[in-house]
Each structure stands twice: as C-alpha cells, then as structure tokens.
Amino acid sequence: xxxxxxxxxxxxxxxxxxxxxxxxxxxxxxxxxxxxxxxxxxxxxxxxxxxxxxxxxxxxxxxxxxxxxxxxxxxxxxxxxxxxxxxxxxxxxxxxxxxxxxxxxxxxxxxxxxxxxxxxxxxxxxxxxxxxxxxxxxxxxxxxxxxxxxxxxxxxxxxxxxxxxx
Amino acid sequence: xxxxxxxxxxxxxxxxxxxxxxxxxxxxxxxxxxxxxxxxxxxxxxxxxxxxxxxxxxxxxxxxxxxxxxxxxxxxxxxxxxxxxxxxxxxxxxxxxxxxxxxxxxxxxxxxx
Numbered sequence: 001x002x003x004x005x006x007x008x009x010x011x012x013x014x015x016x017x018x019x020x021x022x023x024x025x026x027x028x029x030x031x032x033x034x035x036x037x038x039x040x041x042x043x044x045x046x047x048x049x050x051x052x053x054x055x056x057x058x059x060x061x062x063x064x065x066x067x068x069x070x071x072x073x074x075x076x077x078x079x080x081x082x083x084x085x086x087x088x089x090x091x092x093x094x095x096x097x098x099x100x101x102x103x104x105x106x107x108x109x110x111x112x113x114x115x116x117x118x119x120x121x122x123x124x125x126x127x128x129x130x131x132x133x134x135x136x137x138x139x140x141x142x143x144x145x146x147x148x149x150x151x152x153x154x155x156x157x158x159x160x161x162x163x164x165x166x
Numbered sequence: 167x168x169x170x171x172x173x174x175x176x177x178x179x180x181x182x183x184x185x186x187x188x189x190x191x192x193x194x195x196x197x198x199x200x201x202x203x204x205x206x207x208x209x210x211x212x213x214x215x216x217x218x219x220x221x222x223x224x225x226x227x228x229x230x231x232x233x234x235x236x237x238x239x240x241x242x243x244x245x246x247x248x249x250x251x252x253x254x255x256x257x258x259x260x261x262x263x264x265x266x267x268x269x270x271x272x273x274x275x276x277x278x279x
Contacts, residue, residue, distance in 0.1 A: 007259045008258035008259045010255040012251070022259075022262045024262075024266065026269040026270075030272045030273060031265075031269065033272065034268045043264065043268050044261060044262075044265040044267070044268050045261060045264075046261075046264070047260040047261035048260050049260070142254075143251060
C-alpha cells in the first residue's frame with residue numbers, strides 16, 4: 001500500500017476550463033514515463049472501470065494518440081488526439097476528442113486542448129492537467145461524464161450546511 | 167469578469183473563485199453583507215454584485231432581520247453541482263491511485279539498478 005494516496009483536486013478556473021491536480025511520491029521523469037509509455041498507461045488509465053483495449057502513443061509534435069477502454073458490461077469508450085507540444089519530463093500539450101460525441105455536435109465542439117505539466121519538488125511531482133474546452137456546454141458535458149458511478153457523498157460539507165440551516 | 171456577473175447557470179455562478187469564497191464563508195452560517203465584505207476583502211458593491219448572482223441561481227437565500235439582511239447558503243440547490251464535480255474528481259482519483267502503484271514499481275526498479 002502506498003503512502004502517497006491523495007485525492008485529485010478538480011477546480012474550474014474559467015467557464016471553459018477544468019484543472020485537475022495531484023501530487024505523486026515519485027520524481028517527475030518516472031511520472032512522465034508512466035504517462036507516455038503504452039504498457040504503463042494500460043495499467044492505470046482505466047481507473048478500475050474496465051480494461052484498455054487500445055493504447056497508442058506517438059509522442060512527437062503532430063503524432064497521434066488513441067485510448068479505448070471496454071467496461072465489464074461491454075460499453076466501449078474511445079478517445080484520440082494529436083500532440084501539439086512535447087517537452088520531455090516537463091510538459092505535454094495535446095488535443096483530445098471523445099469518440100462518442102452525440103450526433104449534431106461538431107468534432108470541434110467535442111475536442112479539448114489538454115496541457116499536462118510535471119513539476120518536481122524534493123523528489124515529489126505535482127501533476128497539473130488543464131483541460132481547455134471550446135465552450136461552456138462542452139466543459140459541462142465532460143464533467144457530467146464523470147457521473148457514471150453516480151455515488152453521492154453523504155457527508156459532504158454542503159449537505160451538512162443544509163442540515164444545520166434546517 | 168463582466169461576463170461572469172450575467173451568468174444564470176448555477177454551475178458557473180459558483181465556479182467563480184470570489185463567489186466560492188463567499189459561499190465558503192456562508193457555509194459557516196448566516197452572515198450580513200458587512201461580515202462578508204470584511205472576510206472576503208472586496209468592496210461592498212462588489213460583494214453585493216456577487217450575492218445577486220448567487221441569489222439569481224438559488225445558491226444563496228436572504229432574509230430580513232430587523233434592519234439587517236442576512237445571507238445564507240441554499241445547500242439543496244448546490245448539492246447536485248457539488249456531486250457533479252466530486253464524481254469527476256473521484257474518477258481521476260481512482261485513475262491516479264492506479265498510477266501510484268505503477269510508480270512504486272518504477273521506483274523500485276530504478277533503485278535496484
């Protein structure tokens with residue numbers, strides 16, 4: 001059991017952005033490797049919600065990537081995109097398109113620009129993932145997709161607040 | 167910022183950092199506007215503007231108490247939005263917990279060299 005397990009934090013800096021931050025108890029070259037090596041990505045990207053059936057990474061400017069996951073009940077989700085900027089161990093800027101875009105939504109509206117930054121302090125790495133959506137509707141749809149497991153925090157601060165206010 | 171003041175969507179109303187700050191203060195209990203001004207570090211017109219946005223989307227309620235107006239959080243209105251972000255956060259936390267395991271292994275390999 002690792003001692004570094006801390007929750008990811010999600011904030012919404014603007015109407016079109018999602019910012020995900022997490023600290024790792026490892027130097028950044030290892031975090032970068034785990035992020036960009038297909039055999040390694042296959043082991044964590046599924047988030048325990050299924051199995052990755054495709055993991056292709058051509059890590060160079062203009063290179064493509066594609067991830068596909070199949071859930072235990074057979075639901076397939078795919079994402080692909082293109083690398084726009086790669087600074088080894090420091091920075092990756094890439095596009096990301098969800099392959100299940102509903103009909104009527106343009107590819108452009110279904111595409112985000114993601115910036116992953118790896119910063120190391122005292123052997124630990126802070127990873128920040130900035131997701132830039134084309135518009136608010138697109139941003140909200142991405143957040144909503146996280147509702148798949150639909151669990152509710154029974155003791156969330158706001159609930160407690162609501163109760164205390166009667 | 168001018169645009170933010172006109173938002174009618176609860177999600178965006180509370181995504182604005184200053185308004186989240188106001189909600190954090192109100193999470194501690196009902197407050198008059200002067201308390202908020204003191205704690206958030208904005209002018210009264212600025213705080214009032216943010217409160218109006220929060221009231222428009224139902225995130226904050228107000229009642230009169232003598233000559234004062236007291237503001238409070240409407241937890242029920244905020245809960246779906248809170249859950250929404252929390253669930254997204256959980257997916258990424260689960261993903262990164264798996265990544266921790268991979269990193270532990272990579273560290274051991276590197277130390278073993």
